[in-house]
Amino acid sequence: MSHFLNWVATFNPLVQIVLVVLAFLLVIAALLFFVEIAPRSGRRYTIIRLAVCISVPLIVMLALGSVLWAAAIAAVLGGLFFILDYRAKAGSGYMFQLVGFLAPAVLLLAVGLIYPSVKTLFDSFLSGRGNWVGIDNYVWIFTQPEARRTVLNTIVWVLIVPAVSTIFGLAYAVFIDKSRGEKIFKVLVFMPMAISFVGASIIWRFVYTARPADQEQIGLLNQLVVWLGGQPVQFLQNSPWNTFFLIVVLIWIQTGFAMVVLSAAIKGVPAEQLEAAELDGTNAWQRFINVTVPGIRSSLIVVLTTISIASLKVFDIVRTMTAGANETSVIANEMYTQYTTFELGRSAAFAVILFVLVTPIIVYNARQIKKQREIR
């Protein structure tokens, strides 16, 4: 495996793309081929199944650099699987197909997401050197003023960004619903969503730049301040307001998302209801509050929760604009900072806190699914 990867790595990057995608598609094609012929009955196919069951684990293990006898164990397990498959109630080859389809995803998720998450949880109780320290890392986070500030900042992000982006997005969706050139309007506000957080951060750092008062300003915002008769401000240095100027960037990005979803929802509100309300003599604002908003309630919830998750995990903006300096750090950024200073335990603890903060939303999701299942 590493030989193949290192061999690929010697090529020009663009050739690498082709090579690696081709190799991948070949493997998938082989997989589909064996899945296709698996349930066929007859001696020949049984032998093919047996050969695949034994050789695939063997080859995979050897490719991953395992020692021979570990690979042999894997091959024996493959053989056991063959027998299990042979005796399956749904006919031989049934489990073979199932595993063929599911194994790549399940293995990757187990090895790349589940195992590391459990490991991180465990690591959060270790010190940077790997000694057991109990909950010291968590105690450190909640007692150190700087670390506490990090958690507080994250909460501020989550409180402000979803609310403001949704309000802006909703207002804009309503405005453009009633004006000409809706599509162009939409594209203009939606565009920031395609831009990377890093790009957006540079765009806004440029807006916020400050130069000494006796020189001409090159940052738009400071020029506005000067025009209004003020002194140039170091927007990204003065705590606590600098966090709010970072938050503006995420709002700038997420408003487009809120706008697109809410705009579609608004158009789905039955015109009859609005007309009926109009006949009752209500004004535009009353119609909006009493008919439109209740009509799009669940879309509003979708937008709010999605943006909440994004603001909880915000990393790139803080990293690029201030790297967490001047009390602007957030949990995700601190997790990375602790990692780069080899404080792996603290880094893991920050990750776990992030996970815990996201969990209420998971529970909420699970409940929604259950509700939906009951409706059906």
Place this chain on the structure above:
Amino acid sequence: MSAVIPAKLPIDDATEKQLGVGEKRLEHGVAVRTKKRLTSRTATIAALIIAALWTLPTFGLFISSLRPAELVNTTGWWTIFQNWGFTLDNYAQVLQAGSGTLNLAGAFVNSLAITIPATVFPLVIASLAAYAFAWIDFTGKNWMFIAVFALQIVPLQMALVPLLSLFSRGVQAGDTEIFSGLNASGSYAQVWIAHTIFALPLAIFLLHNFISEIPRELVEAARVDGAGHGQIFFRVVLPLTMPAIASFGIFQFLWVWNDLLVALIFADGAVAPMTKLLAEITGSRGQDWHLLTAGAFISILVPLIVFFALQRYFVRGLLAGSTKG
């Protein structure tokens, strides 16, 4: 983490229908009939103001990236008419800028080399798994699917560090080496695999919604004709889900292209993508605005092209993500 996240929360059927209707009206312009009556001048002006506010920062960046260095760093871009002057030097210069091992031109190629495979891999693997969840019956299917669904909200941060040590040090059971590690730090492999894994939960979940909506008769007909799961998947399911795969593909492409966190951890030195290098340049040369503006514009160029060219799919994918549940 990129700016683009298709909404993925489940909502009830009524809302799903409502969004669907709204989406259709959007595309076919049915709304026009009521539109004329409702057109209001105040609304147009308010929309104009917000649109201007939203566009101005990007516009300023673009203008500045085309101005000569000494002008960018001493005068505001809004004074372009008093301080006239355009040049492409910034772009030429920033493509050569960077760290010792990598310049921005190389990082651009790296971004491509990372993004394309990291878009193809998860889509293929996820559609295989989604097919199994939709069309193969097995015990424990439901809880397994819910587990996959739950995984999509586990923050990347939980997995990054252990996954990195898995890549570099492998796995040992006692003294026995089970997995020797990738030993491929000079290649893109780590980034490809990491992105693939992190994309899977959402990809499986979204694709499952589309694949399970394929009419049962079609699948049954293929089965009667003697096709096994392999052929059904390849000949029936895959072509029918292509629109969904394409629209998730756009998201994954932008997601990987715009990602910084995974790149910081898994792509070191010569294989770093543009986002990582730009973040570094911002740190080290934060006041060289002629370079930063040009660099930022290069990095947002590809997403903008993808966005404008495939806008319909983009919006549809976003709405689909938020309505299918």
